[in-house]
Amino acid sequence: MRYINLYKIFLIVLFNLMFLISCENSTDVNATSPDLTSQSVKPVNTSIPLVVVSESLTTIQAVGLLTPSVVQISTEQLSLGSFNQVIPRSGVGSGIILDTQGHILTNNHVVEGRNSIDVTLSDGRSFEATLVGSDPRTDLAVIKITSESLVPAKLGNSENLSVGEDVIAVGHALALKGGPTVSKGVISALERTIDLDAQTSMVDLIQTDASINPGNSGGPLSNLAGEVIGINTAIIDDSNGIGFAINIDDAKIVSDQLVKKGEVQRGFIGISPFNVTKALKEQLELPVEEGVVIGRVIPEFPASQSGMQVEDVIIKLNQVDITNAGDLSKFLISNAPGTKILVTFYRKSELMQLELTLSDAP
Numbered sequence: 338m339r340y341i342n343l344y345k346i347f348l349i350v351l352f353n354l355m356f357l358i359s360c361e362n363s364t365d366v367n368a369t370s371p372d373l374t375s376q377s378v379k380p381v382n383t384s385i386p387l388v389v390v391s392e393s394l395t396t397i398q399a400v401g402l403l404t405p406s407v408v409q410i411s412t413e414q415l416s417l418g419s420f421n422q423v424i425p426r427s428g429v430g431s432g433i434i435l436d437t438q439g440h441i442l443t444n445n446h447v448v449e450g451r452n453s454i455d456v457t458l459s460d461g462r463s464f465e466a467t468l469v470g471s472d473p474r475t476d477l478a479v480i481k482i483t484s485e486s487l488v489p490a491k492l493g494n495s496e497n498l499s500v501g502e503d504v505i506a507v508g509h510a511l512a513l514k515g516g517p518t519v520s521k522g523v524i525s526a527l528e529r530t531i532d533l534d535a536q537t538s539m540v541d542l543i544q545t546d547a548s549i550n551p552g553n554s555g556g557p558l559s560n561l562a563g564e565v566i567g568i569n570t571a572i573i574d575d576s577n578g579i580g581f582a583i584n585i586d587d588a589k590i591v592s593d594q595l596v597k598k599g600e601v602q603r604g605f606i607g608i609s610p611f612n613v614t615k616a617l618k619e620q621l622e623l624p625v626e627e628g629v630v631i632g633r634v635i636p637e638f639p640a641s642q643s644g645m646q647v648e649d650v651i652i653k654l655n656q657v658d659i660t661n662a663g664d665l666s667k668f669l670i671s672n673a674p675g676t677k678i679l680v681t682f683y684r685k686s687e688l689m690q691l692e693l694t695l696s697d698a699p
Contacts, residue, residue: 406490408433408434410430410509412427430552433490442555443555444478445475446476448478464482474601474698491562492564492589493566498527505561506556506558508557513552518552525578526543538610541662590667605639623650631651633647639695649683674696674697
């Protein structure tokens with residue numbers, strides 16, 4: 338009987354041991370299989386600092402982040418009336434704080450020719466501003482105030498924007514009391530061009546259906562991370578939901594030069610540029626799908642003097658790819674008059690190169 342009991346005990350121990358081994362193997366198998374639920378819950382190592390990346394906020398959060406950096410700009414311009422009396426004309430616009438030194442970015446048309454410029458911060462404080470510099474070609478200007486406790490805007494980038502992306506416009510529309518106006522929409526189109534005159538175009542603009550009204554000029558167009566991706570600049574009369582903003586990548590280059598030099602020293606080639614489109618490619622039998630087509634060559638300027646012709650297609654300046662008029666504008670902003678450059682272009686199907694020296698704009 339004793340031997341039987343020992344035998345039973347041995348069998349029980351053996352059975353339990355086999356059961357434990359089976360469970361362990363089963364756990365290993367499950368651990369190697371893809372378990373999305375278990376993978377999504379991981380302990381946080383608090384000893385390692387987390388890197389926070391830009392992500393979408395709620396509209397309320399994005400506006401809360403942006404509003405302290407948005408200012409109202411009030412201006413006054415003196416003009417003569419019918420009987421030579423001096424008549425003051427007031428105007429209003431918006432701007433964004435660039436740094437703690439008091440530099441503010443806005444539109445040139447908001448401050449151009451104004452006799453006085455006053456800035457009101459989001460906390461109600463007001464200061465007289467001075468003009469640091471302006472650039473009519475991009476409709477940008479930098480003004481400056483002397484103040485403490487300034488909140489610079491968070492600048493994003495406009496290189497990787499997508500049509501349909503949600504955006505927020507903030508500005509002092511119609512000079513309404515009670516703080517800035519907020520409107521929300523989407524990016525309707527990219528790389529838009531507006532002709533200012535026969536020789537000047539604003540290029541690489543962001544089109545949006547976010548409501549932009551008089552007074553919004555110079556204010557920010559923001560993504561849902563609260564980052565400024567454009568400077569609101571223009572609306573189309575009699576349109577419904579068509580507004581434009583200067584892309585922030587170009588605005589950064591221009592504002593940096595205005596802060597440091599008081600002006601933009603851009604080179605000038607002397608052409609009217611057009612983007613290569615599918616229709617142009619087929620019509621002109623172009624060998625490329627991207628580039629800048631010369632629509633007009635201005636006499637006595639570098640392109641004309643170097644022998645470039647209408648319908649030549651510029652694809653590269655120095656080692657920089659030129660895929661559209663926006664790339665051309667960025668290149669010229671970054672290269673001052675007097676700079677020698679190598680132009681790579683197609684004439685019909687022939688790839689050609691020539692050197693020219695950039696001049697001042699007329």
